Amino acid sequence: MDNEEGRRLVQRFKDIRGYLGLDEGYMLYCWAKEGPGEGVIVELGSFMGRSTCWLAEGSRVANRGKVFACDNFRGYSEEQNWDTLPQFRANIEQAGLSDWVDVRVGTSENIGRSWQQSQRIRLLFIDADHSYEASRLDFITWFPYVEPGGIVAFHDIGYLLGCSRFYNDLLRFNPEIEEVGSVGSLRLVRLPSSGAHVPSLESITEELDRYQQLLEGDVLDVGGLIQLGTFRFEQMQLEGAERCYRRAMALSPSEPIRNNLALILVKSGKVDEAVSCYDGHTDPRWVNFQQGQALDEYSQAHYDRAEFWYRRILDVTPNSVLACNNLAVALGKQGKIKEAAEYYGRAISLDPGTTSLQVSAEMCYRQLVEQVPSAETFNNLAMVLVNQDRFEEAIGYYTKAIGLDPQRLDYHFNLASAYHRRGDYGQAEVCYRRALTMVTNSPVVWCRLGFVVGLQGRIDEALECFQRAIVLQPAAAGPSSDEVVVYLSHLRSRLQGQMGRIDAMLSR
Numbered sequence: 001m002d003n004e005e006g007r008r009l010v011q012r013f014k015d016i017r018g019y020l021g022l023d024e025g026y027m028l029y030c031w032a033k034e035g036p037g038e039g040v041i042v043e044l045g046s047f048m049g050r051s052t053c054w055l056a057e058g059s060r061v062a063n064r065g066k067v068f069a070c071d072n073f074r075g076y077s078e079e080q081n082w083d084t085l086p087q088f089r090a091n092i093e094q095a096g097l098s099d100w101v102d103v104r105v106g107t108s109e110n111i112g113r114s115w116q117q118s119q120r121i122r123l124l125f126i127d128a129d130h131s132y133e134a135s136r137l138d139f140i141t142w143f144p145y146v147e148p149g150g151i152v153a154f155h156d157i158g159y160l161l162g163c164s165r166f167y168n169d170l171l172r173f174n175p176e177i178e179e180v181g182s183v184g185s186l187r188l189v190r191l192p193s194s195g196a197h198v199p200s201l202e203s204i205t206e207e208l209d210r211y212q213q214l215l216e217g218d219v220l221d222v223g224g225l226i227q228l229g230t231f232r233f234e235q236m237q238l239e240g241a242e243r244c245y246r247r248a249m250a251l252s253p254s255e256p257i258r259n260n261l262a263l264i265l266v267k268s269g270k271v272d273e274a275v276s277c278y279d280g281h282t283d284p285r286w287v288n289f290q291q292g293q294a295l296d297e298y299s300q301a302h303y304d305r306a307e308f309w310y311r312r313i314l315d316v317t318p319n320s321v322l323a324c325n326n327l328a329v330a331l332g333k334q335g336k337i338k339e340a341a342e343y344y345g346r347a348i349s350l351d352p353g354t355t356s357l358q359v360s361a362e363m364c365y366r367q368l369v370e371q372v373p374s375a376e377t378f379n380n381l382a383m384v385l386v387n388q389d390r391f392e393e394a395i396g397y398y399t400k401a402i403g404l405d406p407q408r409l410d411y412h413f414n415l416a417s418a419y420h421r422r423g424d425y426g427q428a429e430v431c432y433r434r435a436l437t438m439v440t441n442s443p444v445v446w447c448r449l450g451f452v453v454g455l456q457g458r459i460d461e462a463l464e465c466f467q468r469a470i471v472l473q474p475a476a477a478g479p480s481s482d483e484v485v486v487y488l489s490h491l492r493s494r495l496q497g498q499m500g501r502i503d504a505m506l507s508r
């Protein structure tokens, strides 16, 4: 977005959850502000209000009609039964646009049926159910209320099959409908002044039969191949659909064709081919799609397939805690405990604060301890226990880890930290000192040792340890690196009587 107004609006609306790209939102805003005609704006499919805000802000700035936001507020599909209305209202309120939005709850068809004839529409935005039949029904129901010459906008064109096919049909059957705007998958058309001809399903089927004959003679162009391929896909004639899309790809490769071909391949069970078709594709909707596949497979207890999809998701979003966790769960279900433990470890290092993650990881590590009772697995189990403040049990497992591998500095350090967090400063001191026999020049260990010594009231000794830590800091970290400052400050608040001496050290 290369203008100031757009950038300002992006800041306002970018955090509202939704499906509209920022450029697409800005285009809706421009048409809501400056588009032709009188009357209101109707939006079919509002979800959490992302597009509603862009439209309402356009109308508000130009002091024009309200936006009627029509949605069943049930999430992506009726069966999902997810109530998105409270979040929708909160988002509109927060954007300061409540006076510019009128909410209508229900299906777009029912709301359309009771729409007052006299309430004219200057801009209709269709973004609800994206199947062919539903897009057609939305258009048939609502376009009679749109002013002659008014604007109809469609979303997900070139991305989702059903609505894209309807959109192509609409333009094909109505040469007088003019496309006036296009960005991302958003398309805007201007209706003719004398009304539009909505393609009937029968006429389309007949036409497709003709296409089919042409295809047999191998003379279809790319548009025809897509048309026929999509139709076959919707009829679940997957082989035929694949043939058409492959031929379309050979004639004119493009991203939407490639993506649709991948969807067909997935449905045909040719998952590997689909994945290589989509390779490197980071579109969040593709990630969502893979998420759906993974969930599907997981719910059918196909854990190896779920693993496959979670690995793909992780390739694209390597820092996703959820993907690491889900992959770990799928691996665990297949008894691949060692690998599962690895991914739990990754998830926890990305987000140590999530309790449920710690609990699942604990279960996995406990299994692993049974199967492979190594020092490392004891140490890992102890770490998740410490994260849940279960120090007693953790100390037991750290001790076992040290018993198996006494030379590992980090195990001694972890054991010391567990004593330290349990409030047993004497034992913590013993362990930190043991760690220092292995590595005498670790500023972190000296700093922690200083802290637990100080908490036992031996303040001179404690300050000496901190002094050692400061001297040992790498030059780049400077004399008052974070670790020392943090622990000295903690000590200061615990030992009120020694504040002066510690302050002197902190100010150095």
Ligand SMILES: C[S@@+](CC[C@H](N)C(=O)[O-])C[C@H]1O[C@@H](n2cnc3c(N)ncnc32)[C@H](O)[C@@H]1O
Pocket: 017, 018, 019, 020, 044, 045, 046, 047, 048, 049, 050, 051, 052, 070, 071, 072, 073, 074, 075, 076, 077, 084, 106, 107, 108, 109, 127, 128, 129
């Ligand atoms: C893709 S989302 C809309 C996204 C929204 N325009 C945005 O910018 O984020 C589709 C919405 O349409 C709603 N929906 C689906 N089918 C519907 C129907 N037949 N009638 C009304 N709403 C429907 C869903 O509940 C969902 O909130």
